[in-house]
Amino acid sequence: MPTFEEITRHEDADPSENPWVNGPPPPETITIVAYDPDWPHRYEAVATQVRAALGEVVLDVEHVGSTSVEGLAAKDVIDIDLTVADPRREDRYVPQLARIGYTLTIREPSWHEHRCLRLADPRVNLHVFGPDSPELVRHRMFRDWLREHPEDRTRYEDAKRAAIPGGGHVMDYNARKQDTIREIYDRLFRAAGML
Incomplete structure (x- = not known):
């Protein structure tokens, strides 16, 4: 379990590290849509497929990100945290996920050994971390806080809408x-x- 200090520290990947496995994707238009009550069902279906494909490799699967917060407008992309024993052992999960349509797009060794695989249809970002990653705790705490605090949910939605102008990659939007x-x-x- 990560410490409070590790969980509360805001960290970024090494800016000199190229995270793109197959080169950066072309810039895309970011579109925020109203909350869709189908998102939790879509998550459940995808999570079931991931568990079936990986079996005992899966330590945990969680719906995170904006689509996991009822009432929050979001990009129509399901974000999932997948916990595995060691994200560096890509041979234990990437080939199996590739067989069900996922593509490894991001590898960030400097940021908690994060990997991201993308599914095109339905749109899914599958974030892979090890069990001691503070990001797993952070993502769940952020999700649960937004579910319980409508004023911050509105604040976050406003920030997302304000971040759309400017274009570029989704990482630019995130920044x-x-x-x-x-x-x-x-x-x-x-x-x-914790602070």
Whole structure:
């Protein structure tokens, strides 16, 4: 289990590290849509497929990100955290996931050994971490906080809409809303007695 210090520290990947496995994707238009009550069902179906494909390799699967928060507008992309014993052992999960349509797109050794696989239809970002990654705790805490705090849910939605102009890659969009995300994290960490 990560320490409070590890969980509350805002970290970024090494900026000199090229995370793109097959080169950066072309810029895409970011579209925010109203909350879709089908998102939890879509997550359940996809999570079942991932568990079936990987068997005992799966330590945990969680619906995270904006589509996991009822009432929050979001990109129509399901974000999932997949916990495996060692993300560096890509041979234990990438080939099996490739067989059901996933493509390894991001590899970030400097950021908790994060890997991201993408499914095109339905759109899924499958984030892979090891069991000691503080990001697993952070993602769940952020999701649960937004579910219970409508004022921060609105604040976050406003930040997402404000981040759309400017175009570029989704990582550019993420960077433009980062200050708001970190403000919310700090608030929830203080409320949890972690800061």
